[in-house]
Amino acid sequence: MIKIYQTKSIFRIEYELTCNIKVLREEKGWSQEVLSAKMGFAVKFVGKCESLDQPEKYNLRHMGILKKVFGFESLDDFFPNGIPEDEQIVIQYKKVPKKKADGTDSKLMENVVVEIVVVDAETKAEGNKQSKK
Structure with missing residues (x-):
């Protein structure tokens, strides 16, 4: 039986920012460690931001640094499909x-999104109470 995990409530913009930065990083051929170094942070920083298991996420200060690293003129460049709605979500995921x-399974695990659920709440604290029900 596959166990399904769930994040705490986060804003969709946080999740989409992380996904978009991951795509940009991979397009450049950069590992998580390389981007962490380019940002001037600890080697595991980007890995923690990209992991659904970890509470660390990019913030406004990080966006300014990332804007320089990627050579963007505007923070809007992080959202090629437009700024997402300011709604809270809970991400359900499994570990595979x-x-x-060579195509064989590694001992290392990665998180695969199963479902994204919109939480009807105004604050993260309220959203986290609802997501525990």
Whole structure:
């Protein structure tokens, strides 16, 4: 049986920012460690931001740094599909083995999104209470 995990309530803009930065990073061929170094942060910083298991997420200060790292003129460049609605979501995900270069399963796990649920709440504290029900 596959166990389904769930994040605490976060704003959709936080999630989409993380997803978009991951795409940009991969397009440049940068590892999480390389982007962390370019930002001037600890080697595991980007990995923590990209992990659904971790509470660390990018904030406004990070966006200013990322804007310089990627050579953007505007913070809007992080959202090519437009700024997402300011709604809270809970992400349900499962853990699956990462694939090695030869296609076999690794011992390392990655998170795969199963479902994104919109939470009807005005604050994160309120959203987290609702998501525990």
